[in-house]
Amino acid sequence: MSNLTSLQTQEDVPLQNPGTHYIPPHLPPELEANLLTATDTFGVLNDQWVMEYFGNDYSIAVPILQLFIQEALPEVDELETVLLKYGAQELRKKVHKINPSFKMVGQTDLANALTDLENGCITGESTDKLRFKIKKVQALAQHLRPLILKQYNTISKLA
Amino acid sequence: MSTSCIIVEDDKISALHLQRMIEQEPTLMLADTFVSADDALHFLSHEMIDLIFLDIEMPGINGFQLLDQLPYRPFVILTTAKTEYAFTAFQYSVTDYLKKPITLPRFKEAIKKIEPFVAKQKDNHANDIFIRADGKLIRLHNSEICFVEALGDYVKFVTENKNYLSLTTLKSIEEKLNGQMFLKVHRSYIINTKKINDIEDNTVLIGRHVIPISKAHRKLVMDKLNII
Numbered sequence: 013m014s015n016l017t018s019l020q021t022q023e024d025v026p027l028q029n030p031g032t033h034y035i036p037p038h039l040p041p042e043l044e045a046n047l048l049t050a051t052d053t054f055g056v057l058n059d060q061w062v063m064e065y066f067g068n069d070y071s072i073a074v075p076i077l078q079l080f081i082q083e084a085l086p087e088v089d090e091l092e093t094v095l096l097k098y099g100a101q102e103l104r105k106k107v108h109k110i111n112p113s114f115k116m117v118g119q120t121d122l123a124n125a126l127t128d129l130e131n132g133c134i135t136g137e138s139t140d141k142l143r144f145k146i147k148k149v150q151a152l153a154q155h156l157r158p159l160i161l162k163q164y165n166t167i168s169k170l171a
Numbered sequence: 172m173s174t175s176c177i178i179v180e181d182d183k184i185s186a187l188h189l190q191r192m193i194e195q196e197p198t199l200m201l202a203d204t205f206v207s208a209d210d211a212l213h214f215l216s217h218e219m220i221d222l223i224f225l226d227i228e229m230p231g232i233n234g235f236q237l238l239d240q241l242p243y244r245p246f247v248i249l250t251t252a253k254t255e256y257a258f259t260a261f262q263y264s265v266t267d268y269l270k271k272p273i274t275l276p277r278f279k280e281a282i283k284k285i286e287p288f289v290a291k292q293k294d295n296h297a298n299d300i301f302i303r304a305d306g307k308l309i310r311l312h313n314s315e316i317c318f319v320e321a322l323g324d325y326v327k328f329v330t331e332n333k334n335y336l337s338l339t340t341l342k343s344i345e346e347k348l349n350g351q352m353f354l355k356v357h358r359s360y361i362i363n364t365k366k367i368n369d370i371e372d373n374t375v376l377i378g379r380h381v382i383p384i385s386k387a388h389r390k391l392v393m394d395k396l397n398i399i
Contacts, residue, residue, distance in 0.1 A: 064275070066191075066275060067275040069195075072188075072191040075187065076184060076191075079183060083183055083184060084184055109181065109228070110182070112182070112271035113184040116272035
């Protein structure tokens with residue numbers, strides 16, 4: 013967990029111009045760009061999950077969301093490779109492992125799509141059907157990613 | 172009184188979540204976090220802990236296989252994303268079963284549930300000591316131990332039936348033994364006062380063993396024993 017420790021100790025940077033978003037310095041540049049165009053069409057900026065899983069303690073929720081953005085979210089891009097290279101059983105294990113993290117940070121739509129994919133692996137659905145479900149997860153993740161980053165941007169100031 | 176615990180969890184985010192919740196609980200003391208059951212098993216073969224937060228599906232051996240191989244049975248709280256393991260969990264007599272992601276109220280409820288059991292177990296263990304000897308952890312009841320002798324880097328536990336050599340220090344053992352029953356009589360000896368046959372000059376006889384009482388400890392020994 014050494015990378016996490018280094019992230020947690022980074023200093024907050026004050027807003028340069030009121031009304032603009034503070035962009036955390038440790039996020040990859042391609043993700044930072046998304047922050048400026050994000051809109052909350054899915055209502056993901058609701059932070060009910062902070063109360064449910066972290067007792068409204070943002071000092072716990074923020075590093076969890078950071079780790080989610082760094083570790084769990086990119087795993088969505090690897091799902092198809094896992095299916096094609098290692099098969100449905102390995103895909104199921106991977107989905108099973110990452111799914112709770114999505115719920116933990118309030119991404120229930122994505123978590124439900126992942127559950128559907130995991131169930132497809134368990135019931136032996138065809139590779140084509142599983143690939144279709146993976147595409148669905150990835151499309152949803154792509155849409156939500158900037159909003160999740162925006163949410164991180166918002167709550168990191170509350171920690 | 173704190174409850175020592177470890178986390179066995181291969182998902183970094185779930186592990187961090189648990190770590191943070193444990194840090195908020197004053198009764199819990201996190202000893203370590205393991206990403207595989209194999210690593211945890213290695214740790215548990217050398218260390219005694221009270222509680223395991225245990226995931227089930229992990230690379231290598233799974234959570235249930237870890238429980239099968241444990242040298243002793245701490246309290247176990249299973250943490251898993253699936254409810255399908257509930258029946259097996261019941262068969263393993265785990266203390267609680269938390270579905271991931273774990274909500275804070277549910278976590279607190281599990282900790283509250285476990286506290287009286289841990290307190291009771293610690294109370295019982297005040298009469299026991301676990302020692303590392305012969306490559307395993309061996310439980311010795313206080314009443315079995317006649318005396319403990321320092322031998323270089325080792326400590327010898329002398330019981331009525333068998334002796335055990337353990338790589339530790341007499342000081343460390345002194346802290347763990349029941350102070351009501353055991354007494355240091357020499358820098359190299361701690362004796363079980365219930366096992367004393369007689370005391371003569373500067374020696375104590377326990378069974379056929381003659382144990383020296385040092386000048387420095389003599390007064391303390393005499394004060395402690397119920398001498399008329």
